[in-house]
Amino acid sequence: MAAAAGCTAALLAASPALADTSQVSASALNITLLGGSVASSGTFTANNTDGGSETTTGDSSPLLSVLGSQNVITAGVLGQYGTALFGGVSRGCAGLLGTGGEFVVGADGTCTVDNGAEVDLVLGVVAGATIALTADAIYATCEATSAPTADGAASLVNARITSTVLGIETTLLNLSPNPAQNTGLTLPGLLNVVLNAQTSSGPGQIDVTALQIEAISGLLVSLDVGNVVCGPNAIAPPIPVIPLAGAPIAAGTLGLVAVGGFLRHRSRREAAIRS
Structure with missing residues (x-):
């Protein structure tokens, strides 16, 4: 009987744990033009739901042609990457170079x-x-774990807002290369800017946009550069080989097997004594 109980415990203990899940999405550039039309680089996503294989959707390095008919940007490199790793870790980066x-x-x-x-x-x-945004690089990064933790940052290299009249360029606003979270700036009568815009839906999730612009008049409606979302990444519970609801049945079955074995052993022993 002790052997049966031990066997039941072993079966219940043999519960293979699923790995923690992870997810991330990334978008390099989204522009809302005058008139309301949208030019977007699309979104790249990565998910890992079983701790082994990562699945992805979207283009991680789209060409500028995906933005369609627009005259906001004519040269540059778009990037939107993400990795959903084994063990509940996700990382992403996106932006413009x-x-x-x-x-x-x-x-x-x-x-x-x-x-x-x-x-x-x-x-x-x-x-x-002519009002323009000029930079060498603008991008955001994020990381989330199933612990749960989440972190994000923005980088703006030599970024500034300029005004050009008759070929003469004037810098209206220099943008911090490593801005603090949700740094707000304003050019009165022209536009509002948020650097390193961060929000979170809860522990282990973060949404980061390197740069957000909302125009006030005469310009495009809005511009988002470098958006990444990491998490939430979930802790996967262990799954017993024998579900807990079936444990009493398993224990009873193993008990009957053990009793039968004991009786057979006793019969053989008594026959040996009589002989």
């Missing part, structure tokens, strides 16, 4: 950037002045 720039993503999802040439985004024309 100048021509010749490159996003370098390691096997663990860690993202580094090789800056390219300067990239310009024309925001619009106001009173004869």
Whole structure:
């Protein structure tokens, strides 16, 4: 009987644990133009739901042609990457680089950037002045775990808002290269800017956008550069080989087997004594 109980315990203990799940999404550029039309790089996603195989959707390095008919940006490199790893870890990065720039993503999802040439985004024309966003690189990164933890950051390399009149460029606003979370800036009468915009739906989840612009008048409606969302990544519970609801039945069955074995052993022993 002790053997049966031990066997039942062993079966219940032999409960293979599923690995923690992970997820991430990334989008390099979204522009809402005057008139309400949208130019978007699309979204890249990665999910790992069984702790082994990662599934992805979308293009991680879309061409500028995916933005369709627009005159905001005519040269540059878009990148939107994410990795959903075994054990409930996800990492992502997304943004915009100048021509010749490159996003370098390691096997663990860690993202580094090789800056390219300067990239310009024309925001619009106001009173004869062309307002533009100029930078070498603008991108966001994020990481989340099933612990749960989540973290994100934004990088803006040589980024600034400029005004050009008759070929003469004037810097209206220099943008911090490593801004604090939700840094808000305003150019009165022109636009509002948020750097390193971060929100969270709860522990272990983070949504980061490197740069957000909302125009006030005469410019495109809005611009989001480098959006990444990591998590939430869930802890997967162990699953018993014999479900707990069936444990009493399993224990009873094993008990009957053990009793039968004991009786057979006793009969053989008594026959040996009589002989």
